[in-house]
Amino acid sequence: MSGSEIINTTIEDIKPYLNSCSEDQLLFVIDSEIQKNYLDTLKDLQKVPGKKVLCYISMCGEEAKSFSEYEKMVNFFLEKGVHRNSKLIAIGGGAVTDVAGFFAATVLRGIRWWAVPTTLLGMVDASIGGKTALNSTFGKNLIGSFHMPEKVFIDESFLETLPEFELKSGLGEVIKYGMINVPLGDFLLENKASLKEIIFKCANYKNEITQGDFKEKGLRQVLNFGHTIGHAVEKIYNISHGESIFWGMYLILSLYGEEEDKKRLITLSKKVGSGFESPPWKNKTFPISDIMNFISKDKKRTSVESVNLILCTKAAGAEIYPEKLTVLETKLENKKDEFRTIQIEY
């Protein structure tokens, strides 16, 4: 499976690509926040002579990924007459490219698509690698499909209107790349790169890994470092994805790593300016049963009794570590007092 073509561009310069693509129908799915902030630019982008253009404005954020929103998008486009020689162009945050990508994967059993991520998280992670998804009431991304976008257009000027909360969320994933890939981590720690350079390094690294392991049978799984517990934290406290992943990595390293590994995580976090200081359970009860309950429904589990944890430690590098659920629970239990008082000093 070949990866996506990652193109560094401005939103305006996508126009020639639209003009010359082979499809005769273009389906735009646009994040409502982006539509509001870039109205004229987006209106202009949709003027493509000789092609039928349809445009659907999607909710932004995780709510876009519900069954009912997906069904609404399906009905919108089917009613207007979609055919197989259509191309979908998804413009928005990770949630919007996730649901639009799933739509592209499943409408008429699959049409081609391009992604235009508009958040840092989307640029370095969500839009790269062809994982598309819906959420269920039982967890995030439990429904989905692998469907690679042909092209991913990155215009980092979208980040100028991105709320700080969202920017920090993206930094959580940037930190993760620094942990699972040592040269990339060292590059971040040198602190000479622009945000644009960082985005490209991360996007291309993910693109490379996912090319070699499209269906996540092997190497690609290391990208889930921090996600097993992170997704649970995200669900329980409704904090950003990237920050949740950061605490997911922190906890897993506390249980299975060395002090040195945790130190590198914190140094990276400081260097990229994430500002992650204390976890959402600070000075409250550490939510073990909620976490375990969530993990027991985690799709990365491959057996009834155990879960595949992803570990990135200095001693072992990146590895997939099958752990019994009961053992994981005991380990969390043993450290719950330590976890209640986590505080990173900046």
Place this chain on the structure above:
Amino acid sequence: MSGSEIINTTIEDIKPYLNSCSEDQLLFVIDSEIQKNYLDTLKDLQKVPGKKVLCYISMCGEEAKSFSEYEKMVNFFLEKGVHRNSKLIAIGGGAVTDVAGFFAATVLRGIRWWAVPTTLLGMVDASIGGKTALNSTFGKNLIGSFHMPEKVFIDESFLETLPEFELKSGLGEVIKYGMINVPLGDFLLENKASLKEIIFKCANYKNEITQGDFKEKGLRQVLNFGHTIGHAVEKIYNISHGESIFWGMYLILSLYGEEEDKKRLITLSKKVGSGFESPPWKNKTFPISDIMNFISKDKKRTSVESVNLILCTKAAGAEIYPEKLTVLETKLENKKDEFRTIQIEY
């Protein structure tokens, strides 16, 4: 893409396959009609030592393929704790294997599955080739995915409890195979084969074609002979799939074929004992605008203005014939009086 392994067996003899499969969790999806008629056998089948077994009883028929039924199935299994090392076993008619297959394609971004078709249509067509689907209010199978079942188990004794209406529906597809594949058609016309032999010939033929063209970019499209208009007829009159496809072939041959082609269609229909005598619009208005309205939303269209018709004629063999919607409409209009009076004498 390799095809499915097609296994001629009895329902009871599937047991050893379940015992020895590598997954530690089995998800059964069973057609409610089949569950009723084969209760004890199915209960026994689910006793598999050492594996966690979950069972969902699905509605039977096209209603099983709605968004809401799909969502219900998703929530049922997610609530009970599905993981990626699960195998789904779908037992039922074509609608049930379609929706269960789509579930297998999309839950956790894909798990492995087996199909046990229980209708003639399922055995010769729906369960073979990995097309999975949901219906939308705008048409059948407009949402879906390609996801090949690893194995298809065929036990033709299920046909003993199949309503005649359903059996005839399967015969419509058998006739289609006879039209698109001349040796298979000649085999049917020789009339020495048992139903069991006919089923295997058809299932293996479809399996072969779909192996070579999994995503329906080329040869596989010939399997849609009769389907462009047939699906419209099915939607408008709510008659069986197979009978609709028969009338779809009849109309398309009336417009683009020779008298000889239509004669072969009728001879095949008589030989397999379908009993298709007159179309549902007999002596009423031929529903041109409903048909055209439906086709304009057909997923096999690849451009705004035209549709790819599939033709199987003696002169040209099987071919894909792009036709302008306006031309097709005029051709139907010109023959509407002839179509009102179709009657096949048995």
